[in-house]
Amino acid sequence: MVNIIIDGKSVEANEDATILQVARENKIKIPHLCFHPALKSSGSCKLCGVEVVSAKGKSVWMLSCILKPKKNLVIKTNSEFVKTYRKKTFSKLLNMAPDSGRIRQLAADFNVNIAPPPDGCIRCRLCIRVCNEIVKAKALRMVKIHDITMVGARPGHCIGCGTCANLCPTNIIMVDDQDNVRTVSIKGQIIGKLPLERCEGCGKMYATSTFLKHVEQSTGLHPDTKTHHHFCSSCIKLLSTRATTERERIKK
Numbered sequence: 001m002v003n004i005i006i007d008g009k010s011v012e013a014n015e016d017a018t019i020l021q022v023a024r025e026n027k028i029k030i031p032h033l034c035f036h037p038a039l040k041s042s043g044s045c046k047l048c049g050v051e052v053v054s055a056k057g058k059s060v061w062m063l064s065c066i067l068k069p070k071k072n073l074v075i076k077t078n079s080e081f082v083k084t085y086r087k088k089t090f091s092k093l094l095n096m097a098p099d100s101g102r103i104r105q106l107a108a109d110f111n112v113n114i115a116p117p118p119d120g121c122i123r124c125r126l127c128i129r130v131c132n133e134i135v136k137a138k139a140l141r142m143v144k145i146h147d148i149t150m151v152g153a154r155p156g157h158c159i160g161c162g163t164c165a166n167l168c169p170t171n172i173i174m175v176d177d178q179d180n181v182r183t184v185s186i187k188g189q190i191i192g193k194l195p196l197e198r199c200e201g202c203g204k205m206y207a208t209s210t211f212l213k214h215v216e217q218s219t220g221l222h223p224d225t226k227t228h229h230h231f232c233s234s235c236i237k238l239l240s241t242r243a244t245t246e247r248e249r250i251k252k
């Protein structure tokens with residue numbers, strides 16, 4: 001048996017044990033994931049790193065699941081030095097397993113602030129830019145929720161055109177047409193919920209009334225027409241083909 005100092009406390013340690021085991025026996029908590037008492041330590045997860053302070057006061061980071069006790073060894077398990085390495089190690093593990101609840105819980109137990117789980121948005125802001133610059137509905141903006149900046153809705157601004165969903169490179173904006181209502185949402189957050197209008201040609205629900213009004217207001221009437229017609233893209237295609245055929249027939 002030898003005496004070692006862990007977090008300023010003198011502790012008796014079996015030389016055959018590891019520092020992690022000694023810490024566990026003395027109810028000193030060190031995070032670890034790849035240690036198993038029935039197996040040889042592998043040093044894979046690197047979470048159990050501790051600060052070892054030499055007689056000259058120099059600090060080194062060592063894995064407590066491998067390190068063996070030596071007389072007068074000075075160990076710190078929760079110093080700023082350890083916290084810096086610990087945070088980096090948690091981040092590396094979460095890069096490999098971003099949805100692991102166990103790693104996230106362990107980080108929380110040791111007060112390590114880590115990046116939130118990925119939400120599928122790459123913050124390219126294409127959705128916001130197209131909505132502001134082209135559609136001009138200004139229905140989206142960046143918002144800060146619990147220190148995380150994400151795409152959020154400006155209530156009452158969405159016109160249900162779906163342009164944001166068409167442009168989103170990661171396909172996380174959803175457009176769902178059900179019971180004559182279009183719902184646009186991002187990760188469960190509703191951006192807009194708007195009634196749909198029927199196509200004058202085939203009767204299919206095809207666009208929101210708000211979108212059609214927006215187009216009318218933005219474009220105005222064509223000098224040759226008295227009203228705006230509401231046709232879906234399939235009917236417009238059909239009508240233009242008919243018009244072309246008719247023109248060609250007249251020319252002949």
Ligand code: SF4
Nearest residue numbers: 121122124125127168
């Ligand atoms: S929701 Fe899609 S388009 Fe908008 S910022 Fe995120 S990834 Fe880009």
Ligand code: FES
Nearest residue numbers: 032043045046065
């Ligand atoms: S417990 Fe995984 S490296 Fe020590």
